[in-house]
Amino acid sequence: MDIVLFGMQGSGKGTQGKIFAERHGIQVFETGAELRKLASADSELGKKIKSIIEAGHLVSNEIVMEIIENFAKTIKLGTNVLFDGIPRKMEQAETFDALMKKLGRDFIGVLIEISEETAIKRLTTRRICGKCKEVYPAQYTKNECEKCGSELVTRKDDNAEAINTRLKAFQQETMPVIKKYQSENKMISVNGDQSIQDVDRDLEKALENYLS
Numbered sequence: 001m002d003i004v005l006f007g008m009q010g011s012g013k014g015t016q017g018k019i020f021a022e023r024h025g026i027q028v029f030e031t032g033a034e035l036r037k038l039a040s041a042d043s044e045l046g047k048k049i050k051s052i053i054e055a056g057h058l059v060s061n062e063i064v065m066e067i068i069e070n071f072a073k074t075i076k077l078g079t080n081v082l083f084d085g086i087p088r089k090m091e092q093a094e095t096f097d098a099l100m101k102k103l104g105r106d107f108i109g110v111l112i113e114i115s116e117e118t119a120i121k122r123l124t125t126r127r128i129c130g131k132c133k134e135v136y137p138a139q140y141t142k143n144e145c146e147k148c149g150s151e152l153v154t155r156k157d158d159n160a161e162a163i164n165t166r167l168k169a170f171q172q173e174t175m176p177v178i179k180k181y182q183s184e185n186k187m188i189s190v191n192g193d194q195s196i197q198d199v200d201r202d203l204e205k206a207l208e209n210y211l212s
């Protein structure tokens with residue numbers, strides 16, 4: 001069964017998803033990374049995405065779904081996928097559900113729950129690599145990126161106002177999707193207000209019955 005990961009910004013879902021997927025040999029679909037990868041490719045779709053991103057527009061629902069469909073074709077039968085960053089709003093959830101049905105794939109949603117207070121605290125103290133954009137939590141004390149050795153900086157959009165806007169968007173757009181999956185019994189929750197190791201342990205426990 002596939003996993004669809006949900007969590008407010010600062011919930012650590014990217015990190016947790018990566019750790020979990022690696023241990024279980026699950027393929028990760030990360031919407032942002034997938035878009036950046038495609039935008040740099042010399043394909044028709046790549047050029048389309050690049051021009052949209054460069055113009056500062058959001059890539060449409062149709063394009064995101066086209067990307068997932070392309071990605072899905074590369075998955076070997078019997079391999080599970082962890083989706084990170086999709087579906088983000090109701091409109092996407094409806095298309096996502098239809099697409100998964102068409103592909104014959106089933107999924108369980110997982111919400112990594114944190115309080116807004118924790119989200120704000122984590123987001124205002126995290127840093128990012130100036131070069132490769134790897135994100136580092138406040139607990140990471142070195143000043144250089146582990147991956148490329150470049151200097152870590154505070155993200156420009158990690159100020160209180162921008163964070164509030166992002167958290168509000170999560171409440172208004174993504175929460176209805178989470179509630180929809182909860183009402184369909186397709187959603188479990190894990191307490192994200194603890195260390196990476198403890199969240200990982202809880203994720204393992206919560207998902208053990210869903211992974212064959």
Ligand SMILES: [Zn+2]
Nearest residue numbers: 129132145148
């Ligand atoms: Zn780096």
